[in-house]
Amino acid sequence: MISTSDFRTGITIEIDGNVWQVVDFQHVKPGKGAAFVRTKMKNVRSGAVVERTFNPGEKLARAHIERREMQFLYESDGEFNFMDNENFEQIAVAADQLGDAPKYLKENMDIGIMFFQGTIIGVDLPFAVELAVVETDPGIRGDTATGGTKPAKMETGCVVRVPLFINVGDVLRIDTRSGDYLERA
CATH class of the missing domain: 2.30.30.30 (SH3 type barrels.)
Known part of the structure; x- marks a missing residue:
């Protein structure tokens, strides 16, 4: 108490x-x-x-919440598979239990998973992740008088607003709390 x-x-x-x-x-x-x-x-x-x-x-x-460091392995049929870094036990987690986390998950990424009374209640993502741009429109010089943005599709499927100078293949740091572009990696 x-x-x-x-x-x-x-x-x-x-x-x-x-x-x-x-x-x-x-x-x-x-x-x-x-x-x-x-x-x-x-x-x-x-x-x-x-x-x-x-x-x-x-x-x-x-409420005593247990946080365990786990590694994301792969996604299959809407289930995300993680491996415990201590005992190598694997668990499958439904997408609805992860909230917005699937937008930022890359294979072999370490994240914290929160357990309450043996059931998964959420995930602790790092504050920023590095993702590669797979699709975006080319930026044209002189497009805007002030700094403009354009949508860019990342390797995990999420869409982020980025500056005009970003090109396909660039690796960017993305804030997982807000989904905003931070900087080039």
Whole structure:
């Protein structure tokens, strides 16, 4: 059990059978009335973000999430196969359990997989991945007075807006949190 007075960013708690991660919290002591703890929490399974208030000192069940480093092997029939880096055990994960992660997964890539009570609840991707451009329109000099962008299809199938000077075959760093182009690799 954890008290709401001990909330910190990143702590995971269990409420009504769902696992929530504290994104933001604030201890509020208004001039009139009782103090309270205002939190912003993210559902680890669905990604939904909610705001909720608690009484100070209220006890909640702490959710112990296990993170294991695994290597992505291959995708087959909508299932993504991973191998545990410690015991070499292989598991298959359905695409709907991975959220947006399949857009950035390359073979032999190491990622963190989160488990709660033995079931997979999500993945921890690195903040940026390096992907090669497989399809994009050629940039024409003088196309725009200010910096313009064009769509580029990456080797994993995701489409990213990139500057006009990017060509087919270029390797780019892509932010996995927002899906934005960062830089050439």
